[in-house]
Amino acid sequence: MDYLLTDEQKMIKELAHKIAxxxxxxxxAKYDISEEYPWDVLKVMAESDMFGLFIPxxxxxxxxxVMNLCLATEEFSRACGGIAVCYAASALGxxxxxxxxxxxxxxKYLPDLAKxxxxxxxxxxxxxxxxxxxxxxxxxxxxGDYYILNGLKHFITNGGDxxxxxxxAMTNKEKxxxxxxxxxxxxxxxxxxxxxxxxxxxIRASSTRELIFTDCKIPAKxxxxxxxxxxxxxxxxxxxxxxxxxxxxxxxxxxALELAVKYVRERVxxxxxxxxxxxxQWMIADMATEVEAARGxxxxxxxxxxxxxxxxxxxxxxxxxxxxxxxxxxxxxxLQLFGGYGYMKxxxxxxxxxxxxxxxxxxxxxxxxxxxxxxxxxxxxAK
Amino acid sequence: MNIVxxxxxxxxxxxxxxxPETNTLMREGVKSIINPFDMYAxxxxxxxxxxxxxxxxxxxxxxxxxxxxxxxxxSMGADEGFLVxxxxxxxxxxxxxxxxxxxxxxxxxxxxxxxxxKQASDGDTAQVGPGIxxxxxxxxxxxxxxxxxxxxxxxxxxxxxxxxxxxIETPLPALLTVVKEINEPRIPSLRGLMKAKSAKVTTLxxxxxQLDPQQIGLCGSPTQVxxxxxxxxxxxxxxxxxxxxxxxxxxxxxxKGEVN
Numbered sequence: 001m002d003y004l005l006t007d008e009q010k011m012i013k014e015l016a017h018k019i020a021x022x023x024x025x026x027x028x029a030k031y032d033i034s035e036e037y038p039w040d041v042l043k044v045m046a047e048s049d050m051f052g053l054f055i056p057x058x059x060x061x062x063x064x065x066v067m068n069l070c071l072a073t074e075e076f077s078r079a080c081g082g083i084a085v086c087y088a089a090s091a092l093g094x095x096x097x098x099x100x101x102x103x104x105x106x107x108k109y110l111p112d113l114a115k116x117x118x119x120x121x122x123x124x125x126x127x128x129x130x131x132x133x134x135x136x137x138x139x140x141x142x143x144g145d146y147y148i149l150n151g152l153k154h155f156i157t158n159g160g161d162x163x164x165x166x167x168x169a170m171t172n173k174e175k176x177x178x179x180x181x182x183x184x185x186x187x188x189x190x191x192x193x194x195x196x197x198x199x200x201x202x203i204r205a206s207s208t209r210e211l212i213f214t215d216c217k218i219p220a221k222x223x224x225x226x227x228x229x230x231x232x233x234x235x236x237x238x239x240x241x242x243x244x245x246x247x248x249x250x251x252x253x254x255x256a257l258e259l260a261v262k263y264v265r266e267r268v269x270x271x272x273x274x275x276x277x278x279x280x281q282w283m284i285a286d287m288a289t290e291v292e293a294a295r296g297x298x299x300x301x302x303x304x305x306x307x308x309x310x311x312x313x314x315x316x317x318x319x320x321x322x323x324x325x326x327x328x329x330x331x332x333x334x335l336q337l338f339g340g341y342g343y344m345k346x347x348x349x350x351x352x353x354x355x356x357x358x359x360x361x362x363x364x365x366x367x368x369x370x371x372x373x374x375x376x377x378x379x380x381x382a383k
Numbered sequence: 384m385n386i387v388x389x390x391x392x393x394x395x396x397x398x399x400x401x402x403p404e405t406n407t408l409m410r411e412g413v414k415s416i417i418n419p420f421d422m423y424a425x426x427x428x429x430x431x432x433x434x435x436x437x438x439x440x441x442x443x444x445x446x447x448x449x450x451x452x453x454x455x456x457x458s459m460g461a462d463e464g465f466l467v468x469x470x471x472x473x474x475x476x477x478x479x480x481x482x483x484x485x486x487x488x489x490x491x492x493x494x495x496x497x498x499x500x501k502q503a504s505d506g507d508t509a510q511v512g513p514g515i516x517x518x519x520x521x522x523x524x525x526x527x528x529x530x531x532x533x534x535x536x537x538x539x540x541x542x543x544x545x546x547x548x549x550x551i552e553t554p555l556p557a558l559l560t561v562v563k564e565i566n567e568p569r570i571p572s573l574r575g576l577m578k579a580k581s582a583k584v585t586t587l588x589x590x591x592x593q594l595d596p597q598q599i600g601l602c603g604s605p606t607q608v609x610x611x612x613x614x615x616x617x618x619x620x621x622x623x624x625x626x627x628x629x630x631x632x633x634x635x636x637x638x639k640g641e642v643n
Contacts, residue, residue: 007580018570044570047569
């Protein structure tokens with residue numbers, strides 16, 4: 001389907017495609033096994049200006065464009081969902097600064113992030129605060145010109161490898177959700193250490209670690225927006241980043257579909273290519289149509305965000321939920337098309353199933369997304 | 384250091400089919416790319432520029448669409464592109480091509496170094512690079528796998544041989560042809576691509592170059608392609624089995640049979 005991309009968008013897509021084919025695909029299995037952080041691939045992305053796609057021009061990027069981010073993330077994910085998320089998670093950690101940073105904060109952090117010299121991460125999740133973000137226990141206590149952070153974050157993508165962290169902590173517990181604030185914390189700050197690195201089912205090239213804050217003293221000027229704005233920062237950030245997760249899911253689905261189609265054309269049984277069997281053809285048709293539908297939803301949402309539409313929570317949730325459900329279904333069907341070979345680790349397709357699963361879970365489970373969508377629709381109809 | 388890189392646009396696949404009736408290459412639907420060996424030449428030139436300053440000019444001879452190859456080189460860090468394009472140059476063999484490119488390089492201006500890929504993936508002659516240096520009367524070093532030392536006057540390079548390598552020192556200006564061992568070509572940056580899109584590419588025709596009409600194009604080409612054909616595939620060998628004296632006897636009988 002022709003999405004009438006601009007020349008610049010086509011250029012981004014082609015460049016990301018080239019990076020994916022030349023650098024990501026050949027490295028995908030290696031990092032899936034070793035669980036090392038793919039610095040060499042990220043360096044290529046950085047040199048190709050890919051980290052500047054979601055950062056405004058005046059801070060060293062190209063434009064704050066979610067569509068750009070989606071195009072690049074989709075292409076990267078076609079080749080490896082794990083390496084792609086190292087990139088996309090840096091966008092997630094960068095958005096709060098783009099959206100809520102003051103000029104001084106933007107000048108200090110964004111140019112290095114735009115050049116990919118540093119990678120970012122966003123930290124809200126805690127052992128007892130997953131979908132229920134109001135359960136956050138990490139605290140930030142103001143003392144003079146500093147805040148003192150104490151607590152534990154976990155499941156933090158890019159944790160340990162990122163240099164720049166946006167951390168959500170409670171500045172006033174009594175106020176509940178309105179007592180949360182967002183802070184920029186730099187790696188290396190005394191009192192800020194890293195805990196356990198998770199051993200994951202999929203997206204194994206990306207690092208997922210605990211962040212530990214023990215009387216971690218950060219300058220008060222590292223507060224993003226105002227005290228109490230933590231949840232607003234989070235929600236607005238997720239509105240921007242959910243299309244990116246959706247694009248990741250979309251890319252994983254597209255990649256699995258391509259591999260499956262290639263395989264069924266080559267695989268001969270009963271004396272002919274199994275692609276000539278109607279049972280196979282119908283599966284391919286369904287998979288391709290669902291992937292295209294997901295793409296339409298993802299791109300439309302990304303364009304809404306870029307156009308400055310105010311309330312995109314529902315659309316963002318729809319794109320993330322639908323694309324990730326499609327990714328799960330399509331990758332499982334793609335493995336089915338590979339038959340017994342698909343189940344073997346010598347073939348690349350089982351990794352797509354593992355990589356797809358997380359997209360239904362992180363940045364809000366798909367059950368939470370359905371809640372957001374339903375509530376918004378009910379609210380709209382009640383007007 | 385002013386460096387000229389010569390590139391050629393070639394069909395992407397190595398399996399271009401031949402039309403059996405006309406004996407010409409069937410190029411329809413085959414994407415054009417920069418000759419893969421030339422990518423190493425571009426990369427090496429850009430690296431030298433990053434070390435020593437100066438500029439990188441890329442030149443290609445070909446049809447108007449070869450403009451794309453020049454822009455791709457610019458996206459990787461080259462500064463300017465020159466398209467040598469004229470119907471008068473059509474049908475050139477390696478002699479006429481190297482004569483014409485040498486003329487174009489003189490027109491482009493002062494240079495310290497010319498870098499070419501070791502050969503083109505379509506013709507595989509490896510003659511145009513050395514031909515250019517001959518026409519320009521400058522030293523050539525082929526199959527360069529490493530530049531060891533470089534100043535603006537002299538360069539020390541490693542030249543790949545079948546076993547091992549030679550170290551050669553050459554005064555500049557000189558022409559190098561490079562092999563794939565020399566570097567890993569970079570993926571262009573988005574900024575590079577944007578710059579390349581709007582970069583100025585200068586077209587050089589026979590009118591600008593004023594070359595000897597007897598040495599260009601088809602009539603300036605001493606070699607001609609008489610026939611293009613797909614070689615018949617080799618038939619499989621025959622395995623002889625048994626004790627060694629048996630095998631020897633079978634072999635003798637077979638050879639005798641062939642001779643008779």
